Amino acid sequence: MSISKKDVEHVAHLARIRVAPDELTRYQEGLANILELMAQMQDCNTDGVEPMAHPQDIALRLREDRVTEINERSSFQKGAPLVEDGLYLVPRVIE
Amino acid sequence: MTWEIVIGLEVHAQLMTHSKIFSGASTAYGAQPNTQACAVDVGLPGVLPVMNREAALMAARFGLAVGATINRVSVFARKNYFYPDLPKGYQISQFEIPVVSGGTLEIHTPEGEKTIRITRAHLEEDAGKSLHEQFHGMTGIDLNRAGTPLLEIVSEPDMRSPAEAVAYLRKLHSLVRTLEICDGNMQEGSFRCDANISIRRHGDKTLGTRTELKNINSFRFVERALHHEIERQIAVVEDGGDIIQETRLYDPERDQTRSMRSKEEAHDYRYFPDPDLPPLVISEADLEQLRDELPELPDARLARFISDYDLGADEAVQLTSQKEIADYYENAVTKADGETRLTANWINGELMAWLNRCNTAFTDSPVSPTMLGQLVKRIQDKTISGKIAKEVFQAMWNGEGSADDVIASRSLTQITDSSAIEQVVSDVIARFPDQSEQIRAGQEKVIGFLVGQVMKATSGKANPQAVNDILKKQLLN
CATH class of the missing domain: 1.10.10.410 (Arc Repressor Mutant, subunit A)
Known part of the structure; x- marks a missing residue:
């Protein structure tokens, strides 16, 4: 299973991970190995095996529809670089 | 050259729960920014989502109402993308197995009844809000909306005109409000619509390249926005050009659609099952109870209005287009001595005209159902003529009391002698x-x-x- 440097750059960008040019080869090999393992698993015969969405055979626990949280804005915003009028400020995201 | 228009709609209906889909923070609209965003909603490390049972039941209730399959086991998935109003870097949604599959909605068209197929409806969390204006070149983020439960209802591309799209949307709007799962408030964004539009030559089997239209937040805009986009597409193709698959934004002020900055990787969401959330299971007992508790649906009410009240199809459609109008009608009729058609005429005519003129909502009408019913009764028993009744109606609207009060104080009793x-x-x-x-x-x-x-x-x-x-x-x- 091969993966190009371009693919590595693409997935790194999607995940917003900065990869230095001299690290590209290492990631390229590492990801190729993972895909190799996947390819081996693809070869297994899974006829009659139901796909599962979670490793444990359990159902989602549900809670009652009640408001249980209080306003913790001031403590959450202590860690934010910039706030104004109760809003988190971030670099402008539209043109 | 005539073109066939193909439209499919994606509607996001905010579910009327008190708390969020995966946290116990309030969903009430209009709070101070970020005061209803808890640790789960702001995506702090170490928190875990816990699913709101009511949101799951509301989704199932919708599925039952449209005759869909309720998937007894459905799966939450992460939809990965980066945007500042999505603190976790992913939206919890459903992908491969949604809670609701299939179903249909009947719409009324000038050519008669038409069935629109529903592809699916899935549960997901809403994102926060980005405010781009008043922050000296920065964007302000309010996460109060983050985590509000949404039901995304996806239709098949079964609509063939903007009018059909509006009819579908109105029907859906009426349905979710009847089911009491969504308040339908479009100004507040509780009921939002994206449209997928393409054109093809009549008789073509394959679909043309589609564009997605976002930001259409009123029934009026939907129709206008679709018209503009269709005209644009036809002009492009007839000039020998190709439609580019893209997302376009409707600008109501300029009354045109424009391309959003193209994000070439925008649709690479890398969905995968959310490891924090085991599959959602809806029990047979819950479904049984939901079935029993299902209210009378708009279609059934329409049929009943036609048969029990002896109404024409058009007037019955108008009366049942909104739950509030239908409720108003039924309340008024009980006071109107069985004058079902006359009462319908007064609601669809005079009352509607006054509500529109004064930009008043049905529920805020100064003329109550009882007042209108009593007015109709006075027309029926010939105390006043239909013409005088209009004067009485206006006086009631202006707060001069009941029909009998107005008739007495203004000496309007018809001369029968x-x-x-x-x-x-x-x-x-x-x-x-x-x-x-x-x-x-x-x-x-x-x-x-x-x-x-x-x-x-x-x-x-x-x-x-x-x-x-x-x-x-x-x-x-």
Whole structure:
């Protein structure tokens, strides 16, 4: 299973991970190995095996529809670089 | 060259839960920014989502109402993308196995009933809000909306005109409100719509390249936005160009659509099952109870209005288009002595006109169902004529009390005493000898003029039919 440097750059960008040019080869090999393992698993015969969405055979626990949280804005915003009028400020995201 | 228009809609309906889909923070609208965003909603490390049972049941209720399959086991997935109002870097949604699959909605078109297929409806969390204006070149983020439960309802591309799309949207709007799963408030964004549009030559089997239209937040805009986008696509293709698959934004102020900055990787969401959330299981017992508790649905109510109240299809469609109108009608009818059609006329006519003119919501009407029903009753028992009833209605609208109050205080009771009418008729005949002679000579149409004069002389309080009869009697016998 091969993966190009371009693919590595693409997935790194999607995940917003900065990869230095001299690290590209290492990631390229590492990801190729993972895909190799996947390819081996693809070869297994899974006829009659139901796909599962979670490793444990359990159902989602549900809670009652009640408001249980209080306003913790001031403590959450202590860690934010910039706030104004109760809003988190971030670099402008539209043109 | 004529083109076939193909439209599919994705509707995001905010579910009317008290708390968020995966946290116990409040979903109430209009709070101070970030005061209803808890540790789960702001995506702090170490927190875990816990699913709101009510949101799951509301989704199932919708599925039952449209005859869909409720997937007894459905799976939450992470939809990965980066945007500042999505603190976790992913939105919890459903991908491969949504809670609701299939289903249909019937719409009324000028050509008759049409079935629109629903592809699926899935549960997901809403994102926060980005405010781009007032922060000196920065963007402000309010996460109060983050984590609000949404039901995304996806239709098949079954609609063939903007009018059909609007009819579908209205039907869906009416349904979610009847089911009491969504308040349908479009201004507040509780009911939002994206449209997928393409065109193809009549007879073509394959679909044309589609564009996605976002940001259409009123029924009026939907129709206009779709019209503009269709015209744009036809112009492009007829000029020999190709439609580019892209997301476009409708700008109501300029009344046009424009391309959003193209994000070439925008659709690479890398969905995968959320490891924090085991599959959602809806039990047979819950489904059974939901089925039992299902309210009367708009279609059933429509059919009942036609059969029980002897209404025409068009007027029944109008009355059942909104739950509030239908409720208003049924309340008014009980006070109107069985005058089902007259009551319908008054609601679809005078009341609607006043509500529109004064930009008033149905639930805020100063004329209550009881007041309207009593007015209709006074028309029915001939206390007042239909014409005078309009004056009474206006007075009720302006707060002068009930129909009987207005009729008494303004002395509007119809003159039913025929001797009184006969006297006025004699006077009018004496005042208009020429016209009277014409009628005697066989020009019966002129009688309308004399009826008008009698009505004028009685300030509209005489019964026009009685006036007509008496005039004929006096002139033609």
